[in-house]
Amino acid sequence: MADRSKLTFYLLLAPLLLWLVTLIILPHVGMFIVSLREKVGVREYETSFANYAVFFNEPLYWNTFARTAYMSVASTVLTLLIGFPIAYYIAKLTRGRSKTTLFLMCLIPFWVSELVRTFGWMILLRETGIFSSLLQYVGLADAPVEMLYNDAAIMVGLVYTSMLFMVVPLVTTLDSLDDSLIEAGYDLGASGIAILREIVIPHAMPGIVSGCIVVFMLSLGNYLTPILLGGKDSLWFTGLIYSQFITRFNWELGSAFGFLLLGLSSLIVFVGLKLTRQSLGKTMAQT
Amino acid sequence: MSETPDLECRDICKSFDDFRAVDNVSFAVPQGKFFSILGPSGCGKTTLLRMIAGFQKPTSGDLLIKGRSVVDVPPNKRPVSMVFQHLALFPMMNIGANVGFGLRQRGVNKTDVKKQVERVLERVGLGGVADRAVSSLSGGQKQRVAIARCMVLEPDVLLLDEPLGALDLKLREHMKIELKQLQSEFNTTFVYITHDQSEALVMSDQIAVMNRGVFEQVGTAKELYYEPQTAFVAGFVGEANRFAATVEETGDGTLTLRTDAGRMLTGVAAGQGLARGTAAQVFVRPEAVRLSRAPQDATGNAGEGTVQSVLFNGANSQVLLRDGQSGAEISVALPQTGEFRDLQQGDAVHFCWSPDQTRVYADG
Numbered sequence: 001m002a003d004r005s006k007l008t009f010y011l012l013l014a015p016l017l018l019w020l021v022t023l024i025i026l027p028h029v030g031m032f033i034v035s036l037r038e039k040v041g042v043r044e045y046e047t048s049f050a051n052y053a054v055f056f057n058e059p060l061y062w063n064t065f066a067r068t069a070y071m072s073v074a075s076t077v078l079t080l081l082i083g084f085p086i087a088y089y090i091a092k093l094t095r096g097r098s099k100t101t102l103f104l105m106c107l108i109p110f111w112v113s114e115l116v117r118t119f120g121w122m123i124l125l126r127e128t129g130i131f132s133s134l135l136q137y138v139g140l141a142d143a144p145v146e147m148l149y150n151d152a153a154i155m156v157g158l159v160y161t162s163m164l165f166m167v168v169p170l171v172t173t174l175d176s177l178d179d180s181l182i183e184a185g186y187d188l189g190a191s192g193i194a195i196l197r198e199i200v201i202p203h204a205m206p207g208i209v210s211g212c213i214v215v216f217m218l219s220l221g222n223y224l225t226p227i228l229l230g231g232k233d234s235l236w237f238t239g240l241i242y243s244q245f246i247t248r249f250n251w252e253l254g255s256a257f258g259f260l261l262l263g264l265s266s267l268i269v270f271v272g273l274k275l276t277r278q279s280l281g282k283t284m285a286q287t
Numbered sequence: 288m289s290e291t292p293d294l295e296c297r298d299i300c301k302s303f304d305d306f307r308a309v310d311n312v313s314f315a316v317p318q319g320k321f322f323s324i325l326g327p328s329g330c331g332k333t334t335l336l337r338m339i340a341g342f343q344k345p346t347s348g349d350l351l352i353k354g355r356s357v358v359d360v361p362p363n364k365r366p367v368s369m370v371f372q373h374l375a376l377f378p379m380m381n382i383g384a385n386v387g388f389g390l391r392q393r394g395v396n397k398t399d400v401k402k403q404v405e406r407v408l409e410r411v412g413l414g415g416v417a418d419r420a421v422s423s424l425s426g427g428q429k430q431r432v433a434i435a436r437c438m439v440l441e442p443d444v445l446l447l448d449e450p451l452g453a454l455d456l457k458l459r460e461h462m463k464i465e466l467k468q469l470q471s472e473f474n475t476t477f478v479y480i481t482h483d484q485s486e487a488l489v490m491s492d493q494i495a496v497m498n499r500g501v502f503e504q505v506g507t508a509k510e511l512y513y514e515p516q517t518a519f520v521a522g523f524v525g526e527a528n529r530f531a532a533t534v535e536e537t538g539d540g541t542l543t544l545r546t547d548a549g550r551m552l553t554g555v556a557a558g559q560g561l562a563r564g565t566a567a568q569v570f571v572r573p574e575a576v577r578l579s580r581a582p583q584d585a586t587g588n589a590g591e592g593t594v595q596s597v598l599f600n601g602a603n604s605q606v607l608l609r610d611g612q613s614g615a616e617i618s619v620a621l622p623q624t625g626e627f628r629d630l631q632q633g634d635a636v637h638f639c640w641s642p643d644q645t646r647v648y649a650d651g
Binding site: 186 | 341342372378380
C-alpha cells in the first residue's frame with residue numbers, strides 16, 4: 001500500500017523532474033563548463049576564468065550589464081506604480097461583470113504575439129508614425145519627431161509587456177483583503193493615505209513582491225523589446241549574449257555572460273526580498 | 288432640563304433604486320444607554336448602522352450626535368466607533384498596534400499611545416498582551432481587543448454589528464454578560480444590532496424591533512415581551528402560538544373570537560381595527576399555558592388535548608399538544624416542577640390560559 005502511493009508520487013513528480021533536469025539543469029551545467037573553457041589554439045582549450053576576466057576588463061560589457069540592471073529595476077518600479085492603482089480599482093472598486101471585463105482587457109493584448117505588439121508601438125512612435133503626425137497636425141511640432149530608439153521607448157515597451165504580470169498577483173492579493181479592514185481604518189479616524197500605507201500595502205506585500213520578481217526577471221531577460229524599440233544603441237545585456245553566440249560564434253564568452261546575468265538577477269531578487277522582509281516561499285505560496 | 292441625547296435619528300430614509308431599505312426611522316439614545324436594534328436579516332438594520340457610522344449616506348433625514356448634525360461628516364471624522372461583525376482586527380499589526388491605531392492617526396505621541404493602550408487593555412482584562420499577534424488570541428479575547436480598539440478613542444457612541452455572531456454558543460452566552468459589564472464600566476452609549484433576540488433582551492436598556500425598514504416598536508425588553516404592539520413583534524420576540532381567527536364579539540377591552548379551526552377564544556385587543564367580523568391573529572406564549580391532568584376551572588381559554596411529542600431541552604423543554612376540539616397544534620412550555628416528568632406521547636392533558644395573555648391583532 002505504501003509502495004503503491006510512493007509510486008504514484010514519483011510518477012506525478014516525473015514530468016516536473018524531467019523538465020527541470022533536461023531543460024534547466026543540464027543546459028546550465030553544460031553552459032557553465034563551456035564558460036570555463038579558454039580557447040588557446042584551434043580546438044585547444046584550457047580551463048580558466050579568462051572569459052569572466054574579459055567581462056570585467058571591458059567597460060562596454062559591464063556598463064551594459066549595469067545599465068540593463070537599473071533599467072530593469074526602473075521598469076519594475078514604474079510597472080508597480082502604474083499597475084497598483086489599476087489592480088486596486090479592479091479588485092476593490094468594481095463588482096461582477098465589470099470586474100471580469102476589466103480583467104479581460106488587461107489580458108487581451110497578450111493574445112497577440114510579443115513581436116506584433118512591439119511592432120504596434122513602432123507604428124505609433126516612429127518618425128512617420130501616428131504620434132508624430134498628430135503632433136504636427138495639432139501644430140506642436142513643425143517637423144517629424146522620432147520617438148523610437150531611446151531609453152523612454154524601451155521603458156514604454158517593457159512596462160507594457162510586463163503589466164499583466166504585475167496586475168494579476170496584485171489583484172489576487174487585494175481581492176483577499178477584507179473590505180471591513182479598510183472601513184475599520186476609516187472608522188478609527190485614518191485618512192486614505194494612512195490606510196494605504198498601514199493596511200493595504202502591508203496586506204498586498206506578497207503580491208507586490210512576487211509581481212516585482214516576475215516583472216524584473218522578464219525585463220532583464222527581454223530581448224525583443226529593447227532591440228526593436230531601442231535600436232542598435234539599446235545596449236541590452238541579452239543583446240550582447242545573442243551577438244556572442246550567433247554573430248561571433250564565441251560560445252565561451254556568451255556562456256560566461258549568461259552566467260553573470262543569472263547571478264545578477266538572483267542577487268537583485270535576494271536583496272529585494274531582504275529589503276521587504278519577505279521570503280520567496282511565502283510570496284509564491286500566497287499568490 | 289432635558290439632556291441632549293448622544294445619538295438622535297430624525298426621519299432617516301435610505302433607498303436603493305426602488306427598494307427602501309430604511310423608511311422614516313426616528314429614535315434617540317440618551318447618554319450611557321445600551322440600545323439594541325433587533326430584526327430579521329434583511330430588515331435594514333445593518334444599513335441603518337452603516338449610516339450612523341458614515342459608510343452610507345441617508346437619502347433623507349438627519350443624524351445628530353451630541354446634538355450636532357453629522358450627515359456631512361465623513362466616517363473618519365465622526366465621534367463614533369464601530370465593532371465589525373468579523374471584528375476586522377488588522378492581521379498585519381500586533382495587538383498593541385491594533386489598539387493604538389486610532390490614537391496614532393490623531394497624532395498622539397508614541398509614549399502616550401503606549402500608556403493608553405496598556406490602560407485600556409487592562410480595563411478589558413487583557414493586560415500585557417500588547418506585543419502578541421492577533422492570531423494568538425481566542426475568539427472572546429479578540430472581541431475584547433476590538434472593543435478596546437474603539438474605546439481607547441473615547442467615542443460618543445459605540446456601534447456593534449452583530450459581533451457575537453461568529454462565536455460558539457457557550458462563549459456567546461458568556462460574552463453577553465461581559466459586554467453588558469464593559470458597557471456599564473465605560474459608561475458609553477452602545478448601539479447594538481442583532482437578529483438574536485436573547486442577546487437584545489439580556490443586554491439592552493432599550494430595544495427597537497425593526498422589520499422591512501421601519502421600527503415596529505421601541506421599548507424595554509419587558510415591554511416588548513409582555514406588551515408587543517404589533518403582530519410582528521409578538522411573533523418575533525419570544526415564542527408564541529399563533530392562531531388565525533375572526534372577531535365574533537367585542538366587549539370593553541375583551542374580544543370573543545372563533546379560530547379558523549373552530550375553537551372559541553377570549554382575548555384582549557392589542558391593536559386597532561378589531562371590529563366584529565374582522566380577521567385577526569391571536570398570539571399565546573407557550574409559557575402562558577397551564578397544563579393539568581385533571582379538568583380545570585373553565586375560566587378563560589381551556590380545553591383538552593393529546594400530547595403529540597415532547598421536545599426535551601432541559602429548562603426550555605416544550606410539549607406539542609393537539610387540541611381535541613379544533614385539531615390545532617399548540618406548543619406549551621413544559622413545567623419543570625416534576626409533575627409532568629413522565630409525560631409521554633399520546634397522554635391526554637387539560638390546558639388553559641387566561642384571556643389577559645391572549646393578545647389579538649388585526650390581520651394584515
